[in-house]
Each structure stands twice: as C-alpha cells, then as structure tokens.
Amino acid sequence: MRHGPWQERRFECVDGPVKKVLPGAACKRRLGQAHERPRAPRRPGTKRRDSRMMEAIWAGAPVSLPGSRFQFLSIESDPPMPSPSSFLREAIEMAVQNVTTGQGGPFAALVVRDGEIVGRGTNVVTTLNDPTAHAEVTAIRRACDALDDFELAGCTLYATCEPCPMCLGAAYWARLDRVYYAATQEDAAEAGFDDHHIYEEMAKPPTERQIPMDQALSEEANRPFEAWLDYEDRVAY
C-alpha cells in the first residue's frame, strides 16, 4: 500500500444576502494530477461549477459562482492522515506473510512519520539466529537507518502485537511519539509467546530474578562513565 502525497483544500459557501456560512466542503487532488471536482453544496437545478472557479479555489482566493448568490471561501487545511487502523492492517498482512513464507514469528511492525512509512520490520529471530530481531526492533533499526538518525521523535510505531519489554524499551530509547498495537499480551500468550514472566521479572530485585544478576567490581565500574564525561566530542543520546 502506498500513501502518496495529496493536497486538500476545503472551502465554505457564504450565502450573500443572509450571511450564512454553509457547511464546509472539500476537494482534493493527488500532487501532479488534475484536481477532482469539488463536492460542494449545490442548489437544485444548478450546473457544475466551471474550471475557472476550481482554479480560483486552488489559488486560495474567494470566488463567486456566476449567477449565484453564494461565495466560496477557500480554506487551507492539512491533508488527513491515514488512520491507525490502515497501518495496523498493513502490519497484520506483513505478519501473516512472514509466517506463511517461513521468515519467522507472527509479528510485524511499521514506523510512520507524517503519514509515511519510514521503517518496516517483521520478526526474523529464527532466520537470523538473533533473539533481538523482533518486528519492532527491526522496524526501528530500518527507520533510523532510513532517516539517518538515532532518534525517532515525531514517529509512531504500529505493531501487530503489544510490545514485549525489550521492544517497549526500544520504543523509549528511540523517543517514539506513540505506539499503536493490535493483539494483546494475552493473545500472544495463547499462541505460545508469553512474555508476561519478563514483566514480572523486571519488578523483582535483581538478586531474586530467574537469571541471577550479581554485581562486582563496583570500584572500577565508573571508569567508562568517567571516560564518557571527559570525552568532549561525545554525542549525547
């Protein structure tokens, strides 16, 4: 699916004698293409507006329809963004394809900025032998690569499933604006992907976790931080 750029211009009709603003109407066109005719309020018996009026609307100028008491006031507006559902549907289709082509687990994700997909990812854990190759991480990596940035502020993540703790952390590190997901943790657990225990582990003190975590060398541990703080050309993130 391609979400190409397009322009929209709304306009209102002002009834001259009674100064009543009629409900706004809209016309839209894809960039580089001929415009569509407007879906404007039309009085019974009148003909379609001529192209000169359309050109005036696109030029942003108020225009009167010949022989009409209505005046059309052009209003610039932002084009509506594709809905979250449309991106989630695309991700779900990617996830299904990922399974049926043997690429990996039933997960996919998209990173979107300003209505444009800037990163796509599917779960490729088993094909890459990479336990971190979850769909969200893959999509975030590709988006960062495409945008040549280590932050994704202004971007939204669309995931077919509620992110696991690793991917949730990745979303925060990437400074994503927002996350939409379709299936829940519980849905994933029913399919054999239960990450609830990881959330539970995170809430425990390190020494009480299933994977033992022990601290050592606390005296020398700050050397990397000292090096970082001393390094004048460091790139903060």
Ligand SMILES: [Zn+2]
């Ligand atoms: Zn994950």
